[in-house]
Amino acid sequence: MCQPDCNTKESESCKSGRGKVSIILPVILQQREPCEIQAGLPGHNQPFVVGSIETPVGAAPKVAAVLTWHDKWGTVKARWGVGRMDYTVEPGLYALGNPDNESRVLVTANYKMTFDRLREALPGRDAWLLVLDTKGINVWCAAGKGTFGTEELVRRIKMSGLERVVAHRELILPQLSGPGVAAHLVKKFSGFKVKYGPIRASDLPAYLEAGLIATPEMRLKAFTLRERVALIPIELVAAFKAALLLMLVFFFLGGLGGPAGYMANLMNYGGFAVIAILTAIISGAVLTPVLLPLIPGRAFSLKGCVVGVVAVFFLLIMRNPDLYFWPGRLEALSWLLLVPALAAYLAMNFTGASTYTSLSGVKKEMRIAMPLEIAAGIAGLGLWLTSRFIA
Amino acid sequence: MERMAYLKDVVTLDLNEEKCVDCGMCSEVCPQAVIAVNAIGRAWIQDRDACMECGACSRNCPTGAFSVEAGVGCAAAVINSMLGRSDAPCCGPIESCGQTVDQKKSSCC
Structure with a gap:
């Protein structure tokens, strides 16, 4: 998921705006004011708010480090794409535990899953959580888009009255907000010094204990099996949405041609087509992410293709088509092309969810893989249709 | 497990070492350990192929010593x-x- 699956292609205005942030920031801060609805402190009527704490700027909502079943269920739903685009907390200043004016200030995004990962990492600690308005997007993706950026941070510091709530002038930001936030400019415009904390919220206790020192491991973005598995549901949901129509078309076309009746053909050829497409989806959207480091090749499409080829061989062995006659040969050949092509395409899309692909690399990979995937798809479809009509 | 590597020789990252002021912010924000600093804090690119072009280094460099066509590899x-x-x-x-x-x-x- 965006994970870095956000749109890469930022508009020119977006890009130039980011480059000139030091010049235009003061102007923006004045101009954007009427646009902001949620000035002041965030609402207390949100389900995860457990109380309130008096501050010089009013009562700040208090949250707990312990998640409820409702919070956990929300994470599960978001992982499956249910309500994921609108899974937010109100931006602004929250109290975790019982912070005072010397407590640390941790900055985060207003994607509810992000907010939950942060607070659950800090049991028994008192801190201020400054939630930026990232439109419900996680830290890294929002930073890539600039919504978790210098401008929003400076504006949110002012709007929350943070200068009056805490006596110090130091913020802890997640390291992955680095693409959006220019620490030296935040200091210049707000007076607050940015300290980049660890990548993972779960490393925060150790980072805080060490006096805001991160180990090299904390600074390195891994892409563990657990993380890759967590991304599978959302990949599957997206792949199924896209492939549903494809499966229906193949299924009903499967009934055409051949010596047997429509229904018999439908179950035989149409049914196998659905199984083959499902195999391609499993290859590209499940097996490739899970086995990622073990599959040969560097390009994701190549990895997906490799898995697809292996899978389709197993599938065809089980299918055992009649290779003495052309219809059987063509059908087998069509799936030898279609399954790896679809698996390669789906695996290519996993670049967006992965944590280590560069835009330049993805573009290079796509320049080679896309024409091959499309050609194999068209050829495979043609062969399969031919096999149906000469049968 | 060894770190996963993406394509070779495609990355647009560049560093003008003459502009470096030895603050070390670039190596701190880099999530792929692409940039290292030497004993006096001078930055150098130790693993260019690992760069994912997120742009964190150039965004946080106070002197604009880095150039990279930042984007998201998606x-x-x-x-x-x-x-x-x-x-x-x-x-x-x-x-x-x-x-x-x-x-x-x-x-x-």
Whole structure:
């Protein structure tokens, strides 16, 4: 998921705006004011708010480090794409535990899953959580888009009255907000010094204990099996949405041609087509992410293709088509092309969810893989249709 | 497990060492350990192929010593932009507050 699956292609205005942030920031801060609805402190009527704490700027909502079943269920739903685009907390200043004016200030995004990962990492600690308005997007993706950026941070510091709530002038930001936030400019415009904390919220206790020192491991973005598995549901949901129509078309076309009746053909050829497409989806959207480091090749499409080829061989062995006659040969050949092509395409899309692909690399990979995937798809479809009509 | 590596020799990252002021912010924000600093804090690129072009180093460099065509390595997003669907949300809703339709279309992701 965006994970870095956000749109890469930022508009020119977006890009130039980011480059000139030091010049235009003061102007923006004045101009954007009427646009902001949620000035002041965030609402207390949100389900995860457990109380309130008096501050010089009013009562700040208090949250707990312990998640409820409702919070956990929300994470599960978001992982499956249910309500994921609108899974937010109100931006602004929250109290975790019982912070005072010397407590640390941790900055985060207003994607509810992000907010939950942060607070659950800090049991028994008192801190201020400054939630930026990232439109419900996680830290890294929002930073890539600039919504978790210098401008929003400076504006949110002012709007929350943070200068009056805490006596110090130091913020802890997640390291992955680095693409959006220019620490030296935040200091210049707000007076607050940015300290980049660890990548993972779960490393925060150790980072805080060490006096805001991160180990090299904390600074390195891994892409563990657990993380890759967590991304599978959302990949599957997206792949199924896209492939549903494809499966229906193949299924009903499967009934055409051949010596047997429509229904018999439908179950035989149409049914196998659905199984083959499902195999391609499993290859590209499940097996490739899970086995990622073990599959040969560097390009994701190549990895997906490799898995697809292996899978389709197993599938065809089980299918055992009649290779003495052309219809059987063509059908087998069509799936030898279609399954790896679809698996390669789906695996290519996993670049967006992965944590280590560069835009330049993805573009290079796509320049080679896309024409091959499309050609194999068209050829495979043609062969399969031919096999149906000469049968 | 060994770190996963993406394609070789494609990355646009560059460092003008003459501009470096030895603050070390670049190596601190880099999530792929691409940049290291030596004993006096001078930055150098130790593993260019590991760079994912997130742009954190150049954004946090006070002197603009880094150049990189920053973006997100996401095939779906590249396809969307090729199809002219830059407004298709792939990771979230688009800000509508106070924006015109034109601005909405040009907004990233």
